[in-house]
Amino acid sequence: MVAMAALPGPVLVVGTGLLGTSMGLALREHGVEVLLRDTSPAAAHLARDMGAGRLAGLAAGEPAPVAHPVLVVVATPPDVVVPTVLAALEEYPAAVVTDVASVKGSVEAAVLAAAGTEGPRYVGSHPMAGREKSGAAAADADLFHGRTWVICTRDDVVRGGVAMVRALATTVGAVPLAMPAEEHDVAVAVVSHLPQIMASLAAARLDAVPGDALSLAGQGLRDTTRIAASDPMLWAKILSANATAVLPHASAVRDQMSELVEALERAARDGVGSEGVMGTFARAIHRGRDGVSRIPGKHGGAARRYAEVTVLVPDKPGQLGRLFGEVGEAGVNIEDFRMEHSAGAKLGVATLSVVPARQVELTEHLENQGWRVMQ
Amino acid sequence: MVAMAALPGPVLVVGTGLLGTSMGLALREHGVEVLLRDTSPAAAHLARDMGAGRLAGLAAGEPAPVAHPVLVVVATPPDVVVPTVLAALEEYPAAVVTDVASVKGSVEAAVLAAAGTEGPRYVGSHPMAGREKSGAAAADADLFHGRTWVICTRDDVVRGGVAMVRALATTVGAVPLAMPAEEHDVAVAVVSHLPQIMASLAAARLDAVPGDALSLAGQGLRDTTRIAASDPMLWAKILSANATAVLPHASAVRDQMSELVEALERAARDGVGSEGVMGTFARAIHRGRDGVSRIPGKHGGAARRYAEVTVLVPDKPGQLGRLFGEVGEAGVNIEDFRMEHSAGAKLGVATLSVVPARQVELTEHLENQGWRVMQ
Structure with a gap:
């Protein structure tokens, strides 16, 4: 059964990795016409063969698409999002263009600086969805189901631009959340990027211990380090792109850790009763307990x-x-x-x-x- | 049904909190005679009323126990374990004495230094069991079921001493694992104590952000910070007691974080393309991926x-x-x-x-x- 389209088509998806292909599959399920493009012909063909849409006609021997897209979704790796958005604004002068990169402020600033009068057709966005796997082969029409999809609102967006991206989000089953780009970046720095760094640094220490020690590993270790299995190259791009927002948190953690190291040195040298040691440890754990109590419960409700x-x-x-x-x-x-x-x-x-x-x-x-x- | 006792009684449990009371309940289920003692009469009475054993006769108006214990289990807070173990060695000259503190080397060294010829009757141990709740009211006979119980072997332990603690562990359903005290402390520093610090420091940053930002919280944040809800005072004692083993890991993390902070500063100032930035981030995430891949799978088998x-x-x-x-x-x-x-x-x-x-x-x-x- 093909449901009625909540979003007019065609939608051009540029970048047929995990997110782009999943989006194509979800849009096709709702009867939206989808065009696909990727710098790798193999990736584009795989996405097409999975049913995510038809090719946008740039590969040799493929027919050109009949219709121009009303919406272009840039789902490329983060380091090529800006030129890809700019190219799409130029190529399709009637289309709204969005991207799904996980850092928004730098992309928005770069696009608006270069796009001139075409800038108002760009609306950044970020679906809070992903998997530990990547690529079209891991794609799924249900990837966005129930996930928050941040839409970066601005005053200068063309009439209907935000509504178009909102319709994209709701059509694939996501929950749209309007938020300025800077606010988004500040938020993900602390709820996503810092935790990734902490998990990676904690997990890295496991390399330094004999295998026997790891037989004492419990659920706490497994939970705190699970996301350390993520892709190094993708995360290097994300941390670089959001450096300004991550920096104050990373600095604060380094300072806190320095305090703890000093207290550990004192305890190791002078014994557990040395002045300030217990207080330093207890305060650090206490601040963490206060912080974790602020995480909202499920369904976005209050904790x-x-x-x-x-x-x-x-x-x-x-x-x-x-x-x-x-x-x-x-x-x-x-x-x-x-x-x-x-x-x-x-x-x-x-x-x-x-x-x-x-x-x-x-x-x-x-x-x-x-x-x-x-x- | 009362199963046959795998362990001779009576067993004296000193400290009727979560661990001591749970142990009493589990031993009683297997027909082992259990005596209870706590510096808080209310805590001891609660444990007795829950069925964890009978009072050891030190509270006013309670009858003295008829038999001397063959095994004393010290389950007090970590900062009073050593004097409690020493008092038990003196009071019961025929008993084996163990403790269940989560740091072993410093306890063992202090006990052996002070106990003289009674030292060989002491065997340190550590059941890898606990809950986010504490106290006798949270106790459960099944708390130790299937958990690893580290037994700190030494050359000078009296004949039958290690076997007695091993019988305690297996009677309550745990899986004994022999390991020298220093090796245990080095292991828990990296599989338990450092992850606690990392979770607490990451969670503490959540205090610094507006509530809206937390609406983007996903499973990654929840997993990495779950244990940050733990008891500050207990953890201050644990970190103090294991300072020597935790210190090198905390120092290494601080140094790694300093490197990341420098790279973040460079990226924020000079852009994502500045030399060394991507490499620093990718290496840090990569090392974490290598580390997390070493965590064994369930049932203690190889990953x-x-x-x-x-x-x-x-x-x-x-x-x-x-x-x-x-x-x-x-x-x-x-x-x-x-x-x-x-x-x-x-x-x-x-x-x-x-x-x-x-x-x-x-x-x-x-x-x-x-x-x-x-x-």
Whole structure:
């Protein structure tokens, strides 16, 4: 079934990697005409073969497209976004042009400085979506489902320009959020770019220890370092592009770490009772606890405390199914879920987050069904 | 049903907080006689009332215990472990004494320096178990199930001393792992103490940003900062006690962060193309990727790559139950599970890790049942 198009076509997607191809697939599902272009003919052909749209006619032997795009989406690597946006503004004088780079201020400034009277047709944007995999082969029509899609509003945008990008976001299932470019960059510096640096620096230390030490690794280490597996080249581009916004946070962390190093030196030399040592450590951990309490809960609502029900799950096929089946029978919605595995044991610890009013009921229900619930 | 005791009793537990009370509950389940003691009578009474054992007879009006303990487990806060261990060695000249503090080298050195000929009856240990909650009220007989329990072996331990602590660990369901104290401290410095510092410093920066910025928070931020919610006072004691082992890692991170700050300054001032900037960022992320790849997989085995099956899950009661029920029908074991929620959308993204050989089969099975699987 092809749903009615919420967005007029055709849409030209430039750059058929993970984001561009996923967007093509999602737009095609909603009946929007999609044209594809990539500097790599192989990447463009793969995207076409996956059903993300038809080729934009620049490769030899491909027919030229019949219609000009109403919207151009630049989904190239971040270091070539600006020239690609400028070329699109020039080539399609009636189109709105957006990009999906993860840093917005520098792109917007460079585009507006060079685009002259064509500038008002550019609207920057950033879908908060991605995967640890990359490339068209990892693309999926559902990639943007339910994700926040930041749209960088400005006063000088042409009439209908912001609405066009908003329609792009909602058509592929994302949730648009208007935010000036500078504000976006300041936000991602602290919610995304600094955490990436911290995860990478913590994980890098694992190279310095014998393998035996890693047998003590628990869920805390796994959680704090998971994103350290990301692509070095992509992140080098992102950190470079957002250097101004990341810098104050990185400097503050370096200063905090210097304080902790001094306190560790004092504790190692003079013993744990030396003046200021405990206070320095406790303050650092305390500030972190205050910070983490500000992260909003799911669905973008205010932070909200869920009650946790922790259940021991035998590590056999079907056990999680049985558990969730019985949670479903109890009619309780699971707000969040965490699974922790134990080294050397055929047993997992599942933590279910539920609204506090249902905690006792769910615990009793599960215990009655024979589950071991930790209280 | 009371199972046969794997450990002779009585066991005296000194310190009836989360760990001590949980241990009492677990030992009682296996028929081991448990005596409880705490400097807070209220804490000791609560542990007794929960069924963790009977009082050791030091509180006024309580009968004295009839038997002397064969094993004393010191489960006090870390800063009073050493005097408590020494007092136990003196009070019970036939007992083996262990402690469960999370830093071992300094405790062992201090105990052996002061205990003289009684020293060989001391065996340090560390169950890798805990919760974000604390106190007897949060105790659970299953707390140690499947967790690694490090036992600090030495040449001078009395005959049967290590075996006694090993029996304690296995009786409560943990997996013993012999490791010298210094090696343990070096290991936890990098797999637990440094990650705590990094999570706390990253989370502390969230205090510096407007609430709007936090609406862009995703799973990466949540994972990297989850443990920042931990207890400041406990962590101040742990970091002080393990300062020598944490110091080189904290110093290395500070130096790395200084390099990144310099590169960020250069990028902010001279542009992304300035010499060395990209290389500095890419190397830092690359080193992290190498490090994280060394974390072993579940069950303590060698790191192993699982295939991921990513499924869109409507946010309604019973949906996870339906999903896991159908995974169970397919007879596929879930090696790991991650649930990601989307701001503003009534939809979650569930990522199931399975052995690669079952990925295609599970994907097809779920799609046939009407699930949207991202590929």
